[in-house]
Amino acid sequence: MASIKVLGICGSLRAKSYNRSALLAAAELMPADMQLTIAEYGDVPLFNQDVQAQGIPAPVTRLAEAVSAADAVLIASPEYNFSVSGVLKNAIDWLSRVPAPPFKDKPVAILSATMGPLGGGRHQYELRKILGCQDALVLVKPEIFINVAHTKFDAEGKLTDEPTRKALADQMVALQRWVARLAPR
Numbered sequence: 001m002a003s004i005k006v007l008g009i010c011g012s013l014r015a016k017s018y019n020r021s022a023l024l025a026a027a028e029l030m031p032a033d034m035q036l037t038i039a040e041y042g043d044v045p046l047f048n049q050d051v052q053a054q055g056i057p058a059p060v061t062r063l064a065e066a067v068s069a070a071d072a073v074l075i076a077s078p079e080y081n082f083s084v085s086g087v088l089k090n091a092i093d094w095l096s097r098v099p100a101p102p103f104k105d106k107p108v109a110i111l112s113a114t115m116g117p118l119g120g121g122r123h124q125y126e127l128r129k130i131l132g133c134q135d136a137l138v139l140v141k142p143e144i145f146i147n148v149a150h151t152k153f154d155a156e157g158k159l160t161d162e163p164t165r166k167a168l169a170d171q172m173v174a175l176q177r178w179v180a181r182l183a184p185r
């Protein structure tokens with residue numbers, strides 16, 4: 001079976017981001033026929049409709065092409081002030097303005113890691129709403145909220161919490177099935 005290309009998008013640009021570490025854990029735990037690449041999009045400018053009118057910036061085009069080329073997208077993001085991180089929202093706003101918005105009909109799974117007690121639950125429902133506006137096909141369950149993240153990753157960023165590793169592995173299997181259901185090969 002051809003491999004399923006998953007693009008990881010991290011909603012935090014922090015070098016030691018727990019969400020980035022969660023993406024790396026997902027890559028380790030996903031079924032053998034899935035492959036994860038993490039998008040590097042820290043150079044996407046702040047959205048400005050005047051800039052858009054002059055042409056889509058190259059970093060936005062690169063990110064749009066990466067989303068388009070992926071069979072599925074896995075978004076891992078912190079919650080900022082009870083909502084979606086500005087970095088992630090800004091990127092999605094840009095992607096919604098390219099000639100062929102790449103989230104349309106794209107299978108997407110989301111997870112979040114935060115140092116707070118709720119693990120980003122408040123932001124995930126905001127994010128589902130935003131992705132709904134893109135016509136993305138967001139996996140409903142299992143939901144992954146990695147709370148008190150600083151107790152679940154070691155100093156090297158490895159996910160050490162066994163129940164969370166199991167939940168992540170289960171979500172990757174669910175994403176594999178979601179892709180197969182939406183785009184039978």
Ligand SMILES: Cc1cc2nc3c(=O)[nH]c(=O)nc-3n(C[C@H](O)[C@H](O)[C@H](O)COP(=O)(O)O)c2cc1C
Pocket residue numbers: 012013014016017018019020077078079080081082083113114115116117118119120149
């Ligand atoms: C601007 C800002 C807002 C935050 N707001 C929240 C919040 O609403 N809920 C929460 O659980 N944690 C919040 N945090 C703490 C994050 O959970 C914590 O910084 C987390 O490590 C960020 O994810 P990262 O490790 O992937 O960068 C906030 C952090 C920042 C910098």
